[in-house]
Amino acid sequence: MDSQKEALQRIITTLASKNDEIQNFIDTLNHTLKGVQANSSSILLELDEEFDGLYSILDEMKESMTNSIKQEQARKSQELQSQLSQCNNALENSEELLEFASRSLDIKEPEEFSKAARQIKDRVTMASAFRLSLKPKVSDNMTHLMVDFSQERQMLQTLKFLPVPKAPEIDPVECLVADNCVTVAWRMPEEDNKIDHFILEYRKTNFDGLPRVKDERCWELIDYIKGTEYTLSGLKFDSKYMNFRVRACNKAVAGEYSDPITLETKALNFNLDSSSSHLNLKVEDNCVEWDPTGGKSQENKVKGKENKGRSGTPSPKRTSVGSRPSSIRGSRDRFTGESYTVLGDTAIESGQHYWEVRAQKDCKSYSVGLAYKTLGKFDQLGKTNTSWCIHVNNWLQSTFAAKHNNKAKALDVVVPERIGVFCDFDGGQLSFYNASSKQLLYSFKTKFTQPVLPGFMVWCGRLSLSTGLQVPSAVKTLQKHENGMSGSTSSLNNVMQ
Secondary structure (H helix, E strand, O other): OHHHHHHHHHHHHHHHHHHHHHHHHHHHHHHHHHHHHHHHHHHHHHHHHHHHHHHHHHHHHHHHHHHHHHHHHHHHHHHHHHHHHHHHHHHHHHHHHHHHHHHHOOOOOHHHHHHHHHHHHHHHHHOHHHOOOOOOOOOOOOHHHOOOOHHHHHHHHOOOOOOOOOOOEEOHHHOEEEOOEEEEEEEOOOOOOOOOEEEEEEEEEOOOOOOOOOOOOOOEEEEEEOOOEEEEOOOOOOOOEEEEEEEEEOOOOEEEEOOOEEEEOOOEOOOEOOOOOOOOEEEOOOEEEEOOOOOHHHHHHHOOOOOOOOOOOOOOOOEEOOEOOOOOOOOOOOOOOOOOEEEEOEEEOOOEEEEEEEEOOOOOEEEEEEEEOOOOOOOOOOOOOOEEEEEEEOOOOOEEEEEEOOEEEEOOOOOOOEEEEEEEOOOOEEEEEEOOOOOEEEEEEOOOOOOEEEEEEEEOOEEEEEEEEOOOHHHHHHHHHHOOOOHHHHHHOOOOO
């Protein structure tokens, strides 16, 4: 009966997963269909605009060339009309002179005849008919303004849609996720020397597999990538996965998107639990600050009491890695007395994790480490066998020490600006690093018997927390060497829970 129920439950889980996959595909198809309709309408409008632009240019060219022909016609006509007018006047004067000369032949009186002959001679000398050019100043040829648009017609007949680059292919083998950086590599299915650049788009998601249309973040874009590889650096991994897609662009147009790829970007994300922190601490999601005026009257009521029952309201944020919605920490009182402590809101119960802490420069005292959920409300980090930490004291006398079970080991290193915390729950290791140089500060070796919570103590200062970080590659490398060098920490690891 039980085995049948388990088999049926697996079938139900498989069917539910398949239904979710099909529904996502239906959403994708509907989204694509709407995109086809919207993009087609947009392209048709652009096509109308382009042809209207061509028609406008042709109309302008026709008007300009028509004006040129009319201007040439007017110029030649004016020249010929002027020449014609001059010739008519010259002909009229010449005919009059010819008639006068003919009449003069009939004059009998010698003296009068000589006078007339002289007049005719003078008038002939001055006659415009003898100064005229009898060659037309312009011809009737207009061939210089003829056109032949055969080449242009052939060119117009070759009009076609823009050559669109093919979709690139993302190479999963060459893609790399490390040190909160993601390197995406791709290639073209065939050589295309007209490609000018690439566009890379990415977005965060908590769903494996194909990108989802609904309930997803917007794609972010990186443009003008000249190579076929790009590295996104300085990312906060606050989602389980990231989707990536690439498209190629020539000088005119962008091509199709590549098939999307989903890369895992899982890292520990947690906030500080203000519901159980000390009342003298002002807590935000990723910051905690000492507040000497915080809840003094409430603290006075509980001073001197022993750490007994576990009353109070469970923190709504208290969750475990891998099952954030459910609370595994249980109810607890606020830290009080001299335990200026705040814990993370997410318990660690498996895997390797890393986060960083930065202290305000003039912070008088602070601790960074881990604790079991059973840490008492009066307990200070490192002073019980349920907590481990490194402690920095800048009050009166500066000290830097690793603490556990009320034992301390002085650390002969410079306190870094940022402290990196590495927890290997399954391997029973807690290590602290200089977050900038990755120098190892100290390591605890133990066997964690229950889930642990990131813990922080601060007095007269402020701590800032950075989560969503992968275990750095340098830390992974150092861990391999350090696993065989635990002698320096044995003095604090005699009593473990």
